[in-house]
Amino acid sequence: MLVAGNWKMNLGHADAVGRAADVVRATDGATGTVDVAVCPPAVWLDAVAERLRGSGVRLGAQNVHPEDAGAFTGEVSPPMLRDLGVHYAIVGHSERRQLFGETSAFVAEKVRAAQAAGLVPILCVGETLEERESGDAEATVLDQLASSLEGVGSADLVVAYEPVWAIGTGQTATPDQAQAMHAAIRGALAERFPGADIDILYGGSVKPGNAAELFAQPDLDGALVGGASLDAESFAAIVAAAKDAG
Numbered sequence: 001m002l003v004a005g006n007w008k009m010n011l012g013h014a015d016a017v018g019r020a021a022d023v024v025r026a027t028d029g030a031t032g033t034v035d036v037a038v039c040p041p042a043v044w045l046d047a048v049a050e051r052l053r054g055s056g057v058r059l060g061a062q063n064v065h066p067e068d069a070g071a072f073t074g075e076v077s078p079p080m081l082r083d084l085g086v087h088y089a090i091v092g093h094s095e096r097r098q099l100f101g102e103t104s105a106f107v108a109e110k111v112r113a114a115q116a117a118g119l120v121p122i123l124c125v126g127e128t129l130e131e132r133e134s135g136d137a138e139a140t141v142l143d144q145l146a147s148s149l150e151g152v153g154s155a156d157l158v159v160a161y162e163p164v165w166a167i168g169t170g171q172t173a174t175p176d177q178a179q180a181m182h183a184a185i186r187g188a189l190a191e192r193f194p195g196a197d198i199d200i201l202y203g204g205s206v207k208p209g210n211a212a213e214l215f216a217q218p219d220l221d222g223a224l225v226g227g228a229s230l231d232a233e234s235f236a237a238i239v240a241a242a243k244d245a246g
């Protein structure tokens with residue numbers, strides 16, 4: 001099980017460092033059995049890394065550029081993240097796909113570059129409400145998955161299923177909806193990377209109150225948590241639910 005907190009564009013410097021310390025404290029009893037990570041804004045990665053040192057909580061980035069260096073104003077490269085002790089890099093989050101026009105081809109470049117630098121990509125896929133209502137959810141997600149893995153040779157990654165309609169809305173996918181999509185993703189990954197053991201996280205309004213029933217589903221291997229990860233106690237409760245689910 002892996003529970004990762006995506007802080008998105010939230011928290012100032014002091015709050016980010018304080019929150020990291022709170023997460024370390026609140027999840028201390030679980031980090032031996034559950035993989036736990038926080039993904040702060042890029043500007044606080046260094047300060048948060050300092051606070052996580054020696055703990056069981058890993059550091060993740062919310063984004064990464066596919067090139068190692070060069071004229072890409074405002075971007076951060078995979079080796080730069082590795083230099084900071086970053087372990088995971090979220091790639092292809094729906095906010096980046098929708099608000100910043102990232103295509104699956106570009107996302108695939110990021111997956112390849114992150115892996116080449118020794119980062120573990122957390123590749124996000126998910127359908128919109130329209131796609132779900134028109135019955136295209138599974139086809140959309142599997143197509144996004146395949147095109148976001150174009151040319152990717154290593155199975156050293158995590159996949160996060162994040163239905164766009166469930167992100168930040170309080171409207172969580174039902175355990176059955178999540179399980180069905182996770183099973184489909186699991187099947188596609190098994191064809192793509194035979195024998196590989198790839199964690200599939202669910203993301204979209206995961207809270208302490210719904211985590212246990214989601215984690216009880218056989219194909220859910222953890223969660224990518226947005227809003228609830230900003231509160232250390234809520235985040236720790238989700239981590240505890242993952243620990244209980246084994």
Ligand code: 13P
Nearest residue numbers: 006167168204205226227
């Ligand atoms: P919420 O948990 O706030 O719905 O966000 C989910 C998400 O986008 C995590 O990457």
